[in-house]
Amino acid sequence: MSVAVFDFLFDGNPRKISVETRDGILVAREGGRVLEAEVRRITANEIQFRFGGRSVRVYLVRDGERTFVSVDGREFAVSESRPETGRHGEGDEKTAETSFRVKSPMPGKVTKIAVVEGEEVHKNQTLVIVEAMKMENEIKTAVDGVVKKIHVAVGDLVDSERPLVEVEKK
Amino acid sequence: MFGKILIANRGEIAVRVIKACREMGIGSVAVYSEADATSLHVRLADEAVPVGPPPAAESYLHMERILEAARATGAEAIHPGYGFLAENAAFARLCEERGVVFIGPNSTALELVGDKVRARQTMEKAGIPTVPGMTSVSTSLEEFRSAARVLGYPVMVKASAGGGGKGMRIVCDDDGLVPALEAGMREAKSAFGDDSVYLEKYIEEPRHVEFQVLADNRGHTVHLFERECSIQRRHQKIVEETPSPALDPELRVRMGETAVRAMRAAGYNNAGTVEFLLDKDRRFYFLEVNARLQVEHPVTELTTGVDLVRQQILIASGADLSLRQEDLLQRGHAVECRIYAEDPKMNFLPSAGRIAFLREPKGPGIRFDSGIYEGFEVPVYYDPILAKLIVWAEDREAACRRMSAALEDCVILGIHTTAGFLKDVVNHPEFRGGRATTSFVGKFFSSWGRGEGEEDRERLALAAAAYDALTRTTGPKGVPGRSGKKDGATPWTTLGRWRAGGET
Numbered sequence: 001m002s003v004a005v006f007d008f009l010f011d012g013n014p015r016k017i018s019v020e021t022r023d024g025i026l027v028a029r030e031g032g033r034v035l036e037a038e039v040r041r042i043t044a045n046e047i048q049f050r051f052g053g054r055s056v057r058v059y060l061v062r063d064g065e066r067t068f069v070s071v072d073g074r075e076f077a078v079s080e081s082r083p084e085t086g087r088h089g090e091g092d093e094k095t096a097e098t099s100f101r102v103k104s105p106m107p108g109k110v111t112k113i114a115v116v117e118g119e120e121v122h123k124n125q126t127l128v129i130v131e132a133m134k135m136e137n138e139i140k141t142a143v144d145g146v147v148k149k150i151h152v153a154v155g156d157l158v159d160s161e162r163p164l165v166e167v168e169k170k
Numbered sequence: 171m172f173g174k175i176l177i178a179n180r181g182e183i184a185v186r187v188i189k190a191c192r193e194m195g196i197g198s199v200a201v202y203s204e205a206d207a208t209s210l211h212v213r214l215a216d217e218a219v220p221v222g223p224p225p226a227a228e229s230y231l232h233m234e235r236i237l238e239a240a241r242a243t244g245a246e247a248i249h250p251g252y253g254f255l256a257e258n259a260a261f262a263r264l265c266e267e268r269g270v271v272f273i274g275p276n277s278t279a280l281e282l283v284g285d286k287v288r289a290r291q292t293m294e295k296a297g298i299p300t301v302p303g304m305t306s307v308s309t310s311l312e313e314f315r316s317a318a319r320v321l322g323y324p325v326m327v328k329a330s331a332g333g334g335g336k337g338m339r340i341v342c343d344d345d346g347l348v349p350a351l352e353a354g355m356r357e358a359k360s361a362f363g364d365d366s367v368y369l370e371k372y373i374e375e376p377r378h379v380e381f382q383v384l385a386d387n388r389g390h391t392v393h394l395f396e397r398e399c400s401i402q403r404r405h406q407k408i409v410e411e412t413p414s415p416a417l418d419p420e421l422r423v424r425m426g427e428t429a430v431r432a433m434r435a436a437g438y439n440n441a442g443t444v445e446f447l448l449d450k451d452r453r454f455y456f457l458e459v460n461a462r463l464q465v466e467h468p469v470t471e472l473t474t475g476v477d478l479v480r481q482q483i484l485i486a487s488g489a490d491l492s493l494r495q496e497d498l499l500q501r502g503h504a505v506e507c508r509i510y511a512e513d514p515k516m517n518f519l520p521s522a523g524r525i526a527f528l529r530e531p532k533g534p535g536i537r538f539d540s541g542i543y544e545g546f547e548v549p550v551y552y553d554p555i556l557a558k559l560i561v562w563a564e565d566r567e568a569a570c571r572r573m574s575a576a577l578e579d580c581v582i583l584g585i586h587t588t589a590g591f592l593k594d595v596v597n598h599p600e601f602r603g604g605r606a607t608t609s610f611v612g613k614f615f616s617s618w619g620r621g622e623g624e625e626d627r628e629r630l631a632l633a634a635a636a637y638d639a640l641t642r643t644t645g646p647k648g649v650p651g652r653s654g655k656k657d658g659a660t661p662w663t664t665l666g667r668w669r670a671g672g673e674t
Contacts, residue, residue, distance in 0.1 A: 008634055017634040028631040035631040039639065045527055047636045058636040059581040061527035067637055068526055068583035071629040073590025074619065075583065078637050106519050107550045111356065133511070133520035133554040135336075135404070136357055 009079045100143055101163040108132030110156045115165070119147045127165045130158065145169045171487050172196055172247045172271070176219075176240045177211065179251030180230065181541035182557055183465070184211035187249045190479040199243045201236060203229035205549040210541050217243055224551045227363070230254045233261050240270050247271035247486055249479075253553060256462040257284050257331075273486040275461050279438045283459035286330050287368055289436070293456045296435035298428055301447060301455045303328075303370030311348065317369050318347060324372040327351055329358035329365075335405035336361035340372055375607040376447040377416050378402070379454070381429035382470045384481055385439045386491035393426040394474050395500050397443075397466055401595060403518055403611045408588065409595060410466035411505040412473050415566065415604030416448060425454055432456060441467075441482045465558065468537060469504035472562040503569040504562045507577065507592040511554040514591035515619040522550040526584030531576040535562040535569075538580070548585055556587060566604065570596055591618055 003020040018029045021039070026049070028035040037051035047058045060069040069076045112129040115121060126138040127147070149166040152158060174197035177184045184200060188211060191198040200215030205224035212218045219239040222229035229235070231254055240248055248270055250256040256274065259281035265272040274280065283289045287307055290300050304317045307330050318325045318341065327350045329337030337358035339350035351367060359365035378399045385391040398414035399407040417425070429444035436459060443464050445457040467478045476493065485491060512518040528544040540557035542548070548556065561576055563569040577593040598614060600606050 004638055006634060006638070008630075008637070010630055010633065015630060015634075017631060019635050019638040026635050028635050030627065030631060030634075033627060033631070035628060035635075037632070037635070039635070041639065044640075045529075047639055049632055049635065056632060057578075058632050059527065059529060059583060060633075060636050060640055061583045062640065063524065063526035063584055067640065069633040069636055070581050070583055070590075071632050071636075072625075073578060073593045074626070074629050075586060075590065076630070076633050078633055105516060106513075107522055108520070111360075131360065132550055133522070133552060135520065136353060137519060 006080055010076045012077075098169045099148060100141070100145070100167045100169060102127055102139060102141060102165045102167060103163050104128075104130050104139060104158045106130070106132050106137070107157070107159045108137065110152050110154055110158060110164070111136065113150060113152070113154060115147050115150070117147050117150055121145060121147055121167060127167075128152065130164075139164060141165075141167050143167060143169045172245075172483070174199060174216075174243065174245045175247045175249055175273070175483070176201065176236070176243065176245035177215070177249050177251065178230065178236050178255050179249070179253070180206050180209055180211055180552065181555060182539045183251040183253075183463070183541075185214055185541055186539055187251060187479055188214050190477065190483065194480060194483060196483070197245075199239065199245050201230070201239050203551070205551050208546065210543055210546065219243060224549065226254065226552065230552075231363070233258075233264055236261075237264065237268055237270065241268075245270070247273050247483075249273040249482070250462065252462045252465055257460075259284055271486050273440065273482050275438050275440050275442060279436050280461050283436050283438065283442070283461050284331060286328065286332065286458055289459060290456070292435055293432055296431060298432050298435070298456045299454065301370050301373060301457060304368040307366040307368045309366075311351070314351060314369060315344065315347060318344070321369060321371045324374070325369045326372040327354040327367050328370055329354060329362060329367050331362035331364040331366070332358060335402075337367060338405045341369075373447050373449055373455070375609050376449050377414070377607055378407070378445065378457075379414050379416065379425065379448050380443045380445040380460070380464075381426055382464075382467070382478070383429055383433045383438070383442050383444060384476075384478070384485070384491055384493065385433055385442070386485050387439050387488060388490065389434070389439075390491045391430050391433055391438075392491065392493050392495045392498060393429050394470050394476060394478075394498060395426065396422065397464075397469055399466060400606050400608050401601070401610055402608050407466065408508050408510070408611075409505065409592065409601075410469055411503065411566070411569070412469045413500055413503065416452075421452060421454075428454075428456075432459065440485050441478055465508065465555070466506050468539060468558065468560040469506045472504040472537070472560060473500045473502060474498055475501070502562055502564050503566045504560060505569045505573045505596070506558055506560040507573060507596070508555055508588070509557045509559060509580065509582070509592070510588045511548050511556050511585050512588055513586035514588050514615075515586075518588075520550070520554045521586035522548045522554075523585040524548075525582060527581065528583075529579065529581040531559060531579035533576065533579075535572055536576050537561070542582075556582065559589075567602075570602060591615070594618065 005018040008015045026037045026039045037049040040048040049056050058071050067078045108130040111131045114126045128139045145167040148168040176199040177187045188198045198215045200211045200218040201221045202212045221235040255261045259277045262272040262277035324342045327339040337354045339354045341350045354367045355365040382394040396414050397412045399410045401409035432444050443460040446454040448454045511521045525546045537560040561572040563572050573596045580589050
């Protein structure tokens with residue numbers, strides 16, 4: 001028998017789930033919940049679970065730091081979290097108590113900047129338009145505040161990690 | 171017949187055309203941008219020619235470079251696929267001037283139907299019903315404003331050169347008009363190089379029904395029945411099917427005849443599609459002609475047995491269309507789901523990146539038209555379509571079930587895709603009941619995948635277990651069941667469910 005307790009990050013959200021096997025039967029626990037299932041490994045990328053009269057196939061692959069998992073048509077990026085890791089992949093990042101960095105949720109090209117530094121903005125107001133794969137995506141602020149700093153210019157190619165605009169929360 | 175065809179496109183549609191060429195004994199020439207050097211269409215074609223840097227305007231839309239590639243390789247014809255140069259009359263004319271056959275309609279007809287405003291005028295003259303709207307494009311805000319008031323809100327901003335949802339915006343009041351016009355014009359400019367837009371009355375909750383037409387160069391025109399394309403997000407289709415659950419035989423005949431009449435009025439040849447809106451009272455309006463092979467053409471192929479790409483090539487080579495209207499029949503039911511590189515949990519934001527794992531669905535009645543492979547890096551520059559999953563079965567219910575199972579078998583890891591979302595769409599009671607309209611996605615799926623119910627917790631537990639099994643290859647994990655133990659039963663035993671509070 002072996003037990004492993006993981007602090008997982010599922011699409012950036014931290015979860016603590018313990019996994020153990022007893023006689024080939026998997027027991028997963030999260031908080032007070034328990035899932036028991038029989039495990040069958042089909043290939044290196046495909047695992048079948050049987051429980052409660054159901055059979056579910058899970059597909060997964062490791063790509064660098066992350067492991068991608070597909071369960072029932074839902075995809076998760078899973079990694080083991082380290083204590084110092086924050087909420088990654090969450091788009092916006094709280095830099096200090098009062099300042100918000102608005103990031104592009106996907107790689108693309110900046111086609112319009114709708115605000116200027118020093119401008120007062122309201123929650124859900126469009127700050128920047130990023131075009132990706134031929135569609136315009138309006139990047140909005142999640143808070144009321146004042147535009148502290150604009151980090152990009154029209155025509156810039158941005159990836160999903162680069163901050164676009166810093167908004168000082170009111 | 172042509173000895174060699176250049177395919178002025180990329181992705182799954184370029185692959186589709188290359189396969190048709192191969193079957194017909196025609197050589198294929200792929201073109202590619204710097205971002206696509208390792209793309210599937212480049213790998214599959216007989217020859218491949220680089221045509222410029224990643225932005226489409228400097229590669230796939232660069233007419234001179236494409237024509238030069240045709241000249242250099244000795245291709246006698248160019249298949250434009252859909253998007254890019256497919257509905258570009260200037261390109262069709264340039265091909266005609268250079269003595270290269272454009273596999274599509276003649277440039278005059280293309281110009282006419284490509285100009286949505288002139289197309290409407292032509293159809294009105296031919297006695298074909300159209301959606302109320304502006305009869306000319308404008309640049310004056312005052313004209314737009316007064317037109318919007320006359321039509322009555324909500325109205326729709328549409329790109330004159332439009333298609334594929336690009337440049338389209340719904341406007342509900344005066345305040346929304348200017349931002350919608352600006353956004354529509356910017357998007358139209360970047361997608362088509364033409365920023366002219368106009369307004370149309372927005373018909374609420376319509377069904378989107380289109381008719382496939384084939385016409386040879388001598389005017390013999392037939393329709394190959396309808397496709398229903400009501401499941402859309404951002405005005406772009408994601409699920410298509412045929413036959414439409416909304417048509418009865420009488421309406422089908424009437425709409426089909428209207429489609430043929432519309433194409434004749436436009437002097438159209440080769441393959442094209444007449445789009446109609448069908449309102450709640452079963453009135454239909456001419457919307458536009460899609461002067462190209464469409465993304466959703468496979469559902470027509472599976473139900474009529476006609477290979478549309480082959481027919482396009484035959485017609486372009488000057489052959490007479492051998493199909494007669496009375497010979498064409500719909501058999502069974504076909505459904506197509508478009509697999510996009512988008513995150514359905516995040517308002518369908520595009521998701522570029524590396525495909526780390528790919529499992530293609532297979533089986534009876536299943537077709538997977540794909541432009542990807544495992545290890546492929548999906549570039550950020552182009553339309554996010556990855557592949558199309560098309561199924562055929564005897565009836566609609568069987569086709570939906572087949573689609574649901576096939577979507578489950580369609581696994582793409584490393585980027586976000588719409589596959590799981592589509593499975594839930596196909597299994598939704600409104601869709602199963604054939605009642606879905608164009609507002610279906612907004613109505614039932616606006617917060618898809620965001621909540622966290624019992625099922626989601628269960629999925630997370632399984633994901634964690636799978637991760638554990640993958641990470642730790644030693645030990646009893648991953649070994650099928652009871653190693654060494656034998657009790658004569660199946661390797662499976664039924665075990666407990668997800669249960670609250672328990673100790674085991």
